Amino acid sequence: xxxxxxxxxxEEAFKVEYRKEFKQELKDMLLKxxxxxxxxxxxxxxxxxxxACIVLAVVAFGALKLDIMSLNVxxxxxxxxxxxxxxxxxxxxxxxxxxxxxxxLEKNSVSSEEKSLQKEDILEKKQEQKPKPKQSSKMAVxxxxxxxxxxxxxxxxxxxxxxxxxxxxxxxxxxxxxxxxSSNSKTKGGIKSSKNSSTKKSVKSSSSNNSKESSQKISELxxxxxxxxxxxxxxxxSKEAAKKQFDIVVNEPEQRGSxxxxxxxxxxxxxxxxxxxxxxxxxxxxxxxEKSSFRVQNIVRADVYEGYLNFEVExxxxxxxxFQFLQEKLQESVVDTVYATTELILQTFGIKDYEISVFSxxxxxxxxxxxxxxxxxxxxxxxxxxxxxxxxVVNGKIYLKSFSKVKSLRIMDAKSAAEEFKKRxxxxxxxxxxxxxxxxxxxEVYMPVYIYIYENKIYWLEK
Amino acid sequence: xxxxxxVERAKKDKKYFxxxxxxxxxxxxxxxxxxxxxxxxxxxxxxxTFMKVLKSLDKFKWKDGGSFSAWIFRIAQNVVNDYxxxxxxxxxxxxxxDTSWFKNPEETLLDxxxxxxxxNALKKLTKDQQEVVILRYGANMKFHEIAKVKNKSDVAVxxxxxxxxxxxxxxxLKEVHESE
Numbered sequence: 001x002x003x004x005x006x007x008x009x010x011e012e013a014f015k016v017e018y019r020k021e022f023k024q025e026l027k028d029m030l031l032k033x034x035x036x037x038x039x040x041x042x043x044x045x046x047x048x049x050x051x052a053c054i055v056l057a058v059v060a061f062g063a064l065k066l067d068i069m070s071l072n073v074x075x076x077x078x079x080x081x082x083x084x085x086x087x088x089x090x091x092x093x094x095x096x097x098x099x100x101x102x103x104x105l106e107k108n109s110v111s112s113e114e115k116s117l118q119k120e121d122i123l124e125k126k127q128e129q130k131p132k133p134k135q136s137s138k139m140a141v142x143x144x145x146x147x148x149x150x151x152x153x154x155x156x157x158x159x160x161x162x163x164x165x166x167x168x169x170x171x172x173x174x175x176x177x178x179x180x181x182s183s184n185s186k187t188k189g190g191i192k193s194s195k196n197s198s199t200k201k202s203v204k205s206s207s208s209n210n211s212k213e214s215s216q217k218i219s220e221l222x223x224x225x226x227x228x229x230x231x232x233x234x235x236x237x238s239k240e241a242a243k244k245q246f247d248i249v250v251n252e253p254e255q256r257g258s259x260x261x262x263x264x265x266x267x268x269x270x271x272x273x274x275x276x277x278x279x280x281x282x283x284x285x286x287x288x289x290e291k292s293s294f295r296v297q298n299i300v301r302a303d304v305y306e307g308y309l310n311f312e313v314e315x316x317x318x319x320x321x322x323f324q325f326l327q328e329k330l331q332e333s334v335v336d337t338v339y340a341t342t343e344l345i346l347q348t349f350g351i352k353d354y355e356i357s358v359f360s361x362x363x364x365x366x367x368x369x370x371x372x373x374x375x376x377x378x379x380x381x382x383x384x385x386x387x388x389x390x391x392x393v394v395n396g397k398i399y400l401k402s403f404s405k406v407k408s409l410r411i412m413d414a415k416s417a418a419e420e421f422k423k424r425x426x427x428x429x430x431x432x433x434x435x436x437x438x439x440x441x442x443x444e445v446y447m448p449v450y451i452y453i454y455e456n457k458i459y460w461l462e463k
Numbered sequence: 464x465x466x467x468x469x470v471e472r473a474k475k476d477k478k479y480f481x482x483x484x485x486x487x488x489x490x491x492x493x494x495x496x497x498x499x500x501x502x503x504x505x506x507x508x509x510x511x512t513f514m515k516v517l518k519s520l521d522k523f524k525w526k527d528g529g530s531f532s533a534w535i536f537r538i539a540q541n542v543v544n545d546y547x548x549x550x551x552x553x554x555x556x557x558x559x560x561d562t563s564w565f566k567n568p569e570e571t572l573l574d575x576x577x578x579x580x581x582x583n584a585l586k587k588l589t590k591d592q593q594e595v596v597i598l599r600y601g602a603n604m605k606f607h608e609i610a611k612v613k614n615k616s617d618v619a620v621x622x623x624x625x626x627x628x629x630x631x632x633x634x635x636l637k638e639v640h641e642s643e
Contacts (some may be wrong), residue, residue, distance in 0.1 A: 006628065006631075006632055006635070009635075010581070010596070010600045010631075011600055013580075013581045013600070014493065014497065014581075014597070014600035014601045015493075016489075016492060016493045016496045016497070016601065018489070018492050018496075018502070018505075018506075019502075019506075022506050023488055026484075026488075026506075026509065026510055026513060027481065027484055027485075027488075029510070030480070030484060030513055030514070030517055031477050031480070031481060033514070033517055034477040034480055034517060035477065037517070037518075038477075
């Protein structure tokens, strides 16, 4: 018996007869079961989806209710998108302006006489725009310098004014187009570049105590400083325009009964001590004494501790004698100088959104600074700079942080907030105009909160 | 349509499940029969096997070197093993001879002669050898498929099978001589 034969025998032998009916019955039963299972799976899926929807609805309802309780209604992307567009547009504009300014700067460097004419022209324009406090304060920097320079003799200044007017008229008729370009095209980029160039020099002046060298550099810085003061005021116009544009964006949701604000986070401003010293040296050295050809050596001491920049300016004895002379200065112009210098210091450190109020105090003035974001004050970040009676920087404390948006929020409008204050604190009447938003640090972020100040009491509208 | 595609379709469409059933019914039935030698028990266990296949079909995944036939026979093997575990002993092949239950007496007689020889020879083999022979002839499986069912290497299954066949050949020759 060979293997093939054995294979065949086995193949035949292993054939099993089965009942055909059983095969069919089993098949039918299996197919029925298949249908049943399929239906079951379908209903299981449906019920899973329904259950998921119910859970989601409950969660969404809960979240919505909680947010309403805490005044924070999650914002739609509307405002955020608008702001993003605005910021992008601003970046684009500033780039274009920077390019234009660099071109115009090249043109302007043709002759020093022409340059001085332009400066005077801008100063004149600023004088015309005086009514606004912020603008006038900035103008005051240049104005004060001009006044100080001319304070030695009234006749001299009158002549100079006449001369200046004549020259301005002449210049206006000759170079109207060019002047427009140059004045309009001054941008933030322009400030930075001019400040950067001066910074290198001022670092040297503050670090070395060599009086000859430093006094020379101080005078150099002073001239640069006056240039930067002009550019700052030129920037003011673009800043104002930007603010207006921004207001339009933010006011939009107010019409719908709510205000759009942000949750903020803070970050350290990246400026090192040497930079701070150099900037402050530059500013405090560029005071009015320089114009009167006095040489003042200022020493600036500064340190940064827990986010605050503390600084102090020590003046040489020479200034004390001059200080007596400056008592004669008009108080108004000193206040303007205080405003302008404070603005200059803040802007140099990259702080753009702030409110300054100047108060007189014993021996001088104090410029109280409230840091803001989109015009809303940041609570608990108050800063100040103290000035002498002559308007010179004495010391200061500035909260050196930058603030950025984390999340957009829409909170109730001032009217509703006023009602809420009445309810919560049992107040008889709350004027919505007295209700303001401030940013308050809660944990790691700054949250927008309504406050109402009445009879020296602060009422908060929090969760 | 290859087996893989057929299985994937069978997961979603009962028509293709029907085709799979047709393909495997006879093989599974034969395998179970030669493990039990009892048609009513075979019918029960075949039904149970296919019910398990239906329930687990969605979970079946093609792995490297995976085979649907190996998977389905492993289910059948587990069902039969569970049956014997429940019964606590291995069924004596000789005692179960019920081939007459659905045939006429004449056929049964002819059939019984051949089947009896086979049964007598099979019962003298080890359990592993019996299974390999049943899967090879009863389910028409190839060695590599049997290897997957038995969780053994291809070479080991071949060796097991040829040893079984050598023994069967000797036993059958002896049976034939004795019957003559």
